[in-house]
Amino acid sequence: MNHRFVRLAETNRARVRIVIDGQPVEALAGDTLMVAMLNNVRSLRESEFGDGRRAGFCLMGACQDCWVWTAHGTRLRACTTVVAEGMNIVTTQPEATWANLA
């Protein structure tokens, strides 16, 4: 099984399509981005300190453990962002690349 959260009710909502790490998946209108993602995948991001994957912690915008990125590199706090059709999300921090001017 490849998702973490389990839907218990309210499943008759409109479908929303998003992309997670290149994979097209379905979510429901009214989902937070975090819920949309964790009903499809097991985690949201990689800890910067090498201790593994993370899947959020507080769900109320206090812990900041649910940061994800759009493919363009914009950082989103997944628990307080509402999912929207066509979102293209990556779960690893996009590398900042700097021009080598030397």
Add this chain to the structure above:
Amino acid sequence: MGQPRVIIIGAGPAGVRCAETLVAAGLRPIVVDENRRDGGQIYRRQPDNFTRPYDKLYGTEAERAQALHASFDALRGKVDYMPETLAWNIFGGKLHVVRDQRSRSLPYDALVICSGATDRLMPVKGWHYAGTYSLGAAQIALKAQACSIGRRVVFMGTGPLLYLVASQYVKAGADVAAVLDTSPLMRRLAALPKLLARPAVLRNGLALVSYLKRAGVQVLTGITPVEITGSAEDGVRGVVIRDNRGHERSFECDAVGMGYHLRPETQLADLARCTFRFDHETRQWLPEVGEDGRTSVPGVYLAGDGMKVLGADAAEIGGRLAALAVLKDFKFMVSDDELQGLRAEQAKMDRFRRGLAQAFPWPAQQAAALPDDAVVCRCEVVTAGDLRRTVREMGAQEANRAKALCRVGMGRCQGRYCGHAGAEIIAHAAGVPLEQVGRLRGQAPVKPLSMAVREEVE
């Protein structure tokens, strides 16, 4: 002088009742709230396209939730409501807020901070694994999104929320593997006289426990958490504890909801330079408040769980009291009868609060017993061993000093979830009283801001 400019931070039970009382006196307060909708955490509203009725969402508190939402709906147009707005600093007599990447500063004559509470956490080895959530998080997943945090969930910690969330999960059809409470049953019996200050609430609490047992959920008290097992890649696989007779037991699960009652969000009170005092009963620093929510700083008031964790009903009373304090301080007529009545109610709430603190104590001894390889600070992955070395080899005996040296509490949650346990570890390793370790200073911005934030010039 015209009408005083009053800003209320937070649209939970305290903020809404405060706004209502000020509007009734003819004022038009600004209400700043970080959430998309009013209600705070406890009476958080589900999205518009969800259909569950109030009694399903809020159980025994359905009427109160509905009443609070209706009150705020009736205030729209009479207050300046700023949802999805983060209050990130208090400086120079102004509240600094940000919304949609735009920062503004709002001058005020009176500021009522109703910032609420977050879960109080005691680390356990393995709590950094994906699938470990706070109890509050588990409740939000269900209440606001109709989801369980996993296929099979263990709830561990202590406090009333432990039993409330577990029974809400069972009612909603989730698979609850066990409810593991660190508080021994004896403590609850000893706390009964104080808990009887609110007999109906006590009755509700007891009903939750018997509901869980009837539903076949294992409920253990007096346990000691040993570790959350799992893998870095896939997250939680189980929970290991010692039961009240010292026997090791394990439970398979893919999610853990964890919490040890709540802690007030006091960063804004700190930035407003309010005086804090050490509360021996709950082993934490709290803002010092005088009568009706007045702080040590003139013009700054506190109400609700952001001041002291008294619960939602008391937050409604506290919001009204703070509003009356503002009105009185700005020479409005205030009914002494109303004030006396509210204070008497609040005294009962405080007696009950002390009963809860006695029944469900913060397990300070667990911090001292944490193995060296247990992560304390989830943000920066600082272990108990790292922190102890900082104390023993670098001589850090104060919370902010230890933070500077080993980054405990320096991460993106700013010590909200490791601060209390970190202080206990420092105190134990240094052999000093907890009070002497001090508290992590609140820093602006109280939550991370994007580099793209622009200031609006007015």
